[in-house]
Amino acid sequence: QQQVKQSPQSLIVQKGGISIINCAYENTAFDYFPWYQQFPGKGPALLIAIRPDVSEKKEGRFTISFNKSAKQFSLHIMDSQPGDSATYFCAASRGFKTIFGAGTRLFVKA
Amino acid sequence: GAVVSQHPSWVICKSGTSVKIECRSLDFQATTMFWYRQFPKQSLMLMATSNEGSKATYEQGVEKDKFLINHASLTLSTLTVTSAHPEDSSFYICSALRPGAGGDTQYFGPGTRLTVL
Numbered sequence: 001q002q003q004v005k006q007s008p009q010s011l012i013v014q015k016g017g018i019s020i021i022n023c024a025y026e027n028t029a030f031d032y033f034p035w036y037q038q039f040p041g042k043g044p045a046l047l048i049a050i051r052p053d054v055s056e057k058k059e060g061r062f063t064i065s066f067n068k069s070a071k072q073f074s075l076h077i078m079d080s081q082p083g084d085s086a087t088y089f090c091a092a093s094r095g096f097k098t099i100f101g102a103g104t105r106l107f108v109k110a
Numbered sequence: 111g112a113v114v115s116q117h118p119s120w121v122i123c124k125s126g127t128s129v130k131i132e133c134r135s136l137d138f139q140a141t142t143m144f145w146y147r148q149f150p151k152q153s154l155m156l157m158a159t160s161n162e163g164s165k166a167t168y169e170q171g172v173e174k175d176k177f178l179i180n181h182a183s184l185t186l187s188t189l190t191v192t193s194a195h196p197e198d199s200s201f202y203i204c205s206a207l208r209p210g211a212g213g214d215t216q217y218f219g220p221g222t223r224l225t226v227l
Binding site: 049089 | 219
């Protein structure tokens with residue numbers, strides 16, 4: 001199976017709160033798991049990515065948690081800011097093949 | 111991060127005309143580029159994989175005669191929408207695969223909004 005299931009579809013978080021977006025994949029052959037941030041009318045921008053040999057990766061306020069046995073990974077945005085309001089896509093890939101999640105629209109209330 | 115550009119950023123054309131969209135990797139060479147289509151509030155739909163010097167690989171359901179892809183150099187891929195119709199109106203996004211020691215990373219262009227009247 002090639003699906004990547006992403007949840008929630010939309011998320012509203014108070015400024016300063018933690019935003020959590022979850023993804024699950026089925027194909028254990030995937031070896032690269034990026035997260036992309038997309039603002040309206042713009043292309044997706046690589047935010048942070050992880051490979052399955054580590055369980056967590058942190059870059060600034062953004063953290064990926066990876067659970068290989070459960071085939072799940074999540075994005076945590078700490079101290080969420082209104083400027084973080086965007087659509088976030090998780091993805092799973094191997095070689096040239098990348099499968100994207102359906103996206104999560106995040107709105108951070110000021 | 112790596113920079114991928116697209117041109118034009120938006121285009122309006124009449125039904126029946128052809129439109130060419132350029133995708134350039136500005137600070138790295140990309141043997142592989144991808145073309146996506148995105149409908150409002152939806153995820154990215156891969157249209158084709160473009161390999162430098164060879165024919166593109168199209169996803170199932172994508173008309174190769176309608177969406178012509180050329181990847182003539184390591185920094186440029188073009189998508190030509192031939193005989194465009196209103197249903198081709200969409201947001202087209204390219205990406206380029208940058209090789210790295212830890213693996214390849216996909217970087218996206220800013221997208222091109224196509225409106226066919």
